Amino acid sequence: MKDRLYTWLSGMMLGLSLIMIASLLGFILYMGLGAFWPRPLWQVEDGTGKVYLGVVQGREYMRDVGRGTWDVGSGFTRTFYRIADREFYGTDFVWLNDHEVIRRTKPKDAVVVERLEWGPFFGFIRGIETPEAKISDENRLLPQLHEEMRAARARAKKIRHIERHVIGKLNDAMERERLALRRNELRYGLGAQGMERVRAAHEEAMRRLEERYGKIAEELTVLRSQDEAYRVTLATVEGFKKELPISSIVRVHAPNSLSWFGRLGVYASRLKEFIFDEPREANSEGGVAPAIFGTVLMTLMMAVAVVPFGVLTALYLNEYAHKGPLVSAVRIAVNNLAGVPSIVFGVFGLGFFCYLVGGTLDRLLFAERLPTPTFGGGGILWASFTLALLTVPVVIVATEEALVAVPRSYREASLACGATRFQTIWRVVLPSALPGILTGMILAMARGAGEVAPLMITGVVKLAPELPFDLNFPFFHLERRFMHLGFHIYDVGFQSPNVEASKPMVFMTALLLVGIVLMLNWAAIVIRARLRTRFQGAQI
Amino acid sequence: MEEAVRAQEAAMEIQDLNVWYGTAHAISNVTMPFREHQVTALIGPSGCGKSTLIRCLNRLNDLIDGARIEGRMCLYGQDLYDPNLDVSALRKRVGMVFQKPNPFPKSVYENVAYGLRVNGERSRRVIDEVVERSLKQAALWDEVRDRLHKNALGLSGGQQQRLCIARTLAVGPEVLLLDEPCSALDPIATGKIEELLYTLKARYTIVIVTHNMQQAARVSDVAGFLLMGELVEFDQTETMFTNPTDKRTEAYITGRFG
Secondary structure, eight states: OHHHHHHHHHHHHHHHHHHHHHHHHHHHHHHHHHTTSOOOOEEEEETTSOEEEEEEEEEEEEOOGGGTOOOTTSSEEEEEEEOOOHHHHSSSEEEEEGGGEEEEEOOTTOEEEEESSSSOEEEEEEEEEOSSOEEOOHHHHHHHHHHHHHHHHHHHHHHHHIIIIIHHHHHHHHHHHHHHHHHHHHHHOTTOTTHHHHHHHHHHHHHHHHHHHHHHHHHHHHHHHHHHTOEEEEEOTTOOEEEEEGGGEEEEEOGGGOOHHHHHHHHHHHHHHHHHSOEETTTTEEOOHHHHHHHHHHHHHHHHHHHHHHHHHHHIIIIISOOSHHHHHHHHHHHHHTTSOHHHHHHHHIIIIIIIIIHHHHHHHOGGGTTSOSSSSOOHHHHHHHHHHHHHHHHHHHHHHHHHHSOHHHHHHHHHTTOOHHHHIIIIIHHHHHHHHHHHHHHHHHHHHTOOHHHHTTTBOSOOSSOSBOSSTTSBOTTSOBOOHHHHHHIIIIIOTTTTTTHHHHHHHHHHHHHHHHHHHHHHHHHHHHHHHHHHOSOO | OHHHHTTSOEEEEEEEEEEEETTEEEEEEEEEEEETTOEEEEEOSTTSSHHHHHHHHTTGGGGSTTEEEEEEEEETTEETTOTTSOHHHHHHHEEEEOSSOOOOSSBHHHHHHHHHHHTTOOOHHHHHHHHHHHHHHTTOHHHHGGGTTSBGGGSOHHHHHHHHHHHHHHTOOSEEEEESTTTTSOHHHHHHHHHHHHHHTTTSEEEEEOSOHHHHHHHOSEEEEEETTEEEEEEEHHHHHHSOSSHHHHHHHTTSOO
16 A cells, blocks of 8 residues: 555656656747747737837736725736837837727738848838839738749848958958068067068068958948948838848748748748858847857867767776775765866866966967957857866766776676786777667766756857858867857846847747757767667677 | 595695685685696585686676685796786686676677777687687577677576686686586586586686585586685585595585585
């Protein structure tokens, strides 16, 4: 009887945990996946003659405190609308009391215009102007705008290519020239013989680069002014007009006349932007591609750093060290290390990796760049190392468990065949322990990918202009600061000037982070399963 | 009787061997030779020090923290506990088969090739040859020739134990130590291994630890009876089983204790 009670109790606890995990994931899924679905635009008039055009964000019941009663039914409901058009209203959102609303309609031609700047625009298209034509026929406006946007995107792509790659390359070359000169100055002294010639050569090279830069800048100005000539005129529901270049529009749709498939198209397009594009508008819009890249790269680098470190430590503790109080003390210390607050690791990483190691590297190898730090500040390399330190206890503990589980008879058999201790470890013990070691790596990755606090002081920034990887030599720039999904959630959700508007981003980013951690783990589990069959074969 | 035992040259010899695990005195003052091309059986009740003794012969006791060993042991005159001795080279000369079959979780082929690989042998031809020869010597070749590259853990217990013997033989040892090799096997598998020992005797010096009196009587030429770490009696097997000099030996052999 009592036994059954305990079975029930433990089963219920398991059930409770599962329910909590499932509801957390369900909530994030619901809030995140629903965020990009296009919802109808309501045109709302209240008694004072004011008109709003907005999307319903929520509704709540208010008790009418003014009349002094607390009876249910004495209150009223009010609705929370997102009205966008920040430049006209100063705010993105408005609460409207439902009983004051006198008319509520869904105008067919109301559009949602997502812009590069100023957030979305809710209103109507009034006209399109291109160098070739002026269009104001209401029925043709939206299709025409879509067409013009396609052309505008091609123009913007060209401009962005020049800005990003051509000018980027030039800047890189100039920086290299400057550093080369500085290096020579540092090595031979400012007044050294032949320095004149070096400086002259440098100036000549710089002049040529500047010349090329000038030409490109001119070309860019022409392209931009051409692009500016394609314009669209929008109007708010109250009739304020707004004219803007077509290339500054990201997406436009009329949600009230969209079919289900049309909505799906908008959804897919937003999702694609979210995953593959860069953030805009203080991270509250656009995508999170750099943060995804930063998170994945950092986690992988951490795994690469932590595994050899942890495995070697565990090997020494378990295979070489003689059992005694010292080893026990070390083991306890390692286990306690797992309980140190992560921010402490962050501080250590900043002091040790960034300032000490990085600062020394800078002085020895990158002296010409000082006082601008290269490795002497936060960066993805140091952040990965800091997280590797943070997660090394996990790997040590898991590896030790795996090593203990390798039967003694394997070791004895190997030694009896004349293998040395190292050969025994390398050929018999490690392969048998590999699945367990990989389990440790998976746990470390799961812990590391979700960690934010230590990263905030060792290299994460809210907006990194350049990825740690690009096409300029040496391609991987591990000293660069980077973006991270975990920090992104914090930044968008709590540091953004427009918290309410960026709510969907928070949920989507959280969903993505969970998804990425799951995917990394899943990949590691697949690899582990493969290795297990390879090294252990049929277990009997 | 002592003269009869000394008829052949000793491959290994131990003199005044004492072993302590911490404070426990596991072996005390054991002196015995192991003759070339003979099977020496060590018998005695559990915990009498048989395994400890045999593990001293290839220095596998080195692995145990707190084990202390005193006395002189040699392999063809070479001191086993000489500090300059290469232990892995010694273990190549003194092979060992364990109580429970312990093949590596690798293929049959890789198990046998293991000793060669750690020796640095790279030639595929040489390894193929040695694997085949060792498996034939261990009377396993016909059973595994079609599954050389399958996992060794899929073999039966008896096959696994013969595989372990093949793995030991592949290294080319001079002395073969067997620590209760049949205790985990059924009578048929045991019979096969005993037969094998009979043929292997021609090429190797064999030391076998066994719990099984009949087995000791069947396979060994000389036998030593150990009790509480002491060598009570050491003689020709036939003599020991038919006419033991010590009362305790007689009691053990006839099954009155142990």
